[in-house]
Amino acid sequence: MTIPAIAPAAPGTGVPWPPGLVPYVTRWSAEHELPAPVVPARGGDGIAFADEHLHDRDRHGVLWVRRQVHQGGGIPLFSKVHSVRQRYAMRRLRCQACRQPADRNEQGLLWLLEDGRADRPDWPEGELTAHPPVCRGGCVEKVTEQCPHLRDNWVTVRVREPLLDGIFGRLYLPGRPLPVPATGVTRLYDAPDVRWVLASQLVATLAGCTIESAWAPRPSPTTGARPGPAPSRTGVRHARRRRSR
Numbered sequence: 001m002t003i004p005a006i007a008p009a010a011p012g013t014g015v016p017w018p019p020g021l022v023p024y025v026t027r028w029s030a031e032h033e034l035p036a037p038v039v040p041a042r043g044g045d046g047i048a049f050a051d052e053h054l055h056d057r058d059r060h061g062v063l064w065v066r067r068q069v070h071q072g073g074g075i076p077l078f079s080k081v082h083s084v085r086q087r088y089a090m091r092r093l094r095c096q097a098c099r100q101p102a103d104r105n106e107q108g109l110l111w112l113l114e115d116g117r118a119d120r121p122d123w124p125e126g127e128l129t130a131h132p133p134v135c136r137g138g139c140v141e142k143v144t145e146q147c148p149h150l151r152d153n154w155v156t157v158r159v160r161e162p163l164l165d166g167i168f169g170r171l172y173l174p175g176r177p178l179p180v181p182a183t184g185v186t187r188l189y190d191a192p193d194v195r196w197v198l199a200s201q202l203v204a205t206l207a208g209c210t211i212e213s214a215w216a217p218r219p220s221p222t223t224g225a226r227p228g229p230a231p232s233r234t235g236v237r238h239a240r241r242r243r244s245r
Contacts, residue, residue: 023097023143025089025132027080030073034066038172038179038198046195047172047179058199060189062167065200078146081130083200089132090164090202097142102133107158107210109133112143115153117211124157125209128186130168130201133159160208165189169199 022028041048047063049056057063067083088094093102093109103110112134116123134140134156144150166188172179173196186203187194 021142021146022076023078023146024094024099025081025086025096026146027067027077027082028071028073029075029077030070031068031082034068036066038181040174040179041195044174047198060194062189062194062197062199065169065198076146081201086130086132087202090130090204093133093162095135095139096132097134097139098137100135100137103135105158107212108160108208109158109162110135110212111157111159111162111206112140112150113155113157114149115155117155124206124211127206127209128166128203129206130186130203133162156212157206158210158212159206163205163207164202165205166191166203167194167197167199168201168203169197172196172198 037050038047039050040046049063049066052063056066064087065083069082069084071082071085085099086096089096089099094100095102110133111129112131113124113127113129116127134143140156144154166186168184168186171182171185171193173182174180179196181198185197187197188203
């Protein structure tokens with residue numbers, strides 16, 4: 001699961017994507033969700049796959065989406081993340097852009113977040129995020145250039161204790177004969193309905209946070225234009241930690 005040496009062409013240009021430009025966790029257009037019928041779990045407590053395998057669930061018993069792994073296939077979808085690579089980067093604390101170990105110093109690991117200091121005085125302590133950490137060496141610039149949710153304004157934060165304690169995914173509701181897909185939700189692992197979620201991203205609670213530096217919007221190095229606000233790429237808002245309902 002590495003970025004190809006020869007990248008596919010950017011749409012409409014015939015010019016390949018510059019090597020290393022696409023962040024590691026970005027989903028590509030050829031990486032489709034694999035068909036897997038969702039059925040009621042045994043006992044009726046949650047969901048399951050009709051042909052479920054042991055690796056379909058994490059150690060908390062939560063079901064995970066099945067998705068093709070074809071990094072470099074088609075075009076990069078910068079507003080989407082790949083569930084396998086995102087989960088790997090979060091669990092191993094790897095950089096979301098290059099897959100190398102995230103930068104760490106005496107204050108903790110380096111995280112890149114949308115600036116939420118106006119939300120509350122103790123921000124970002126207790127934030128929930130589905131975005132893996134980052135490293136130095138140009139990756140901060142790469143992520144802020146290519147990831148829509150960070151183009152407007154962002155901060156770098158040191159985190160002493162990232163707690164991998166939740167998931168983001170598609171909530172299903174009980175139905176007959178099959179569970180009914182509802183909406184995207186963030187749930188902590190101790191939430192009573194977490195087994196009704198088809199997970200697609202691992203979520204961390206950020207504890208022991210120190211704001212390192214803040215950045216204002218800057219001109220794009222590829223277009224020269226100052227980027228404007230864009231939608232969140234995951235639907236997981238950075239929210240103060242609270243028990244899921």
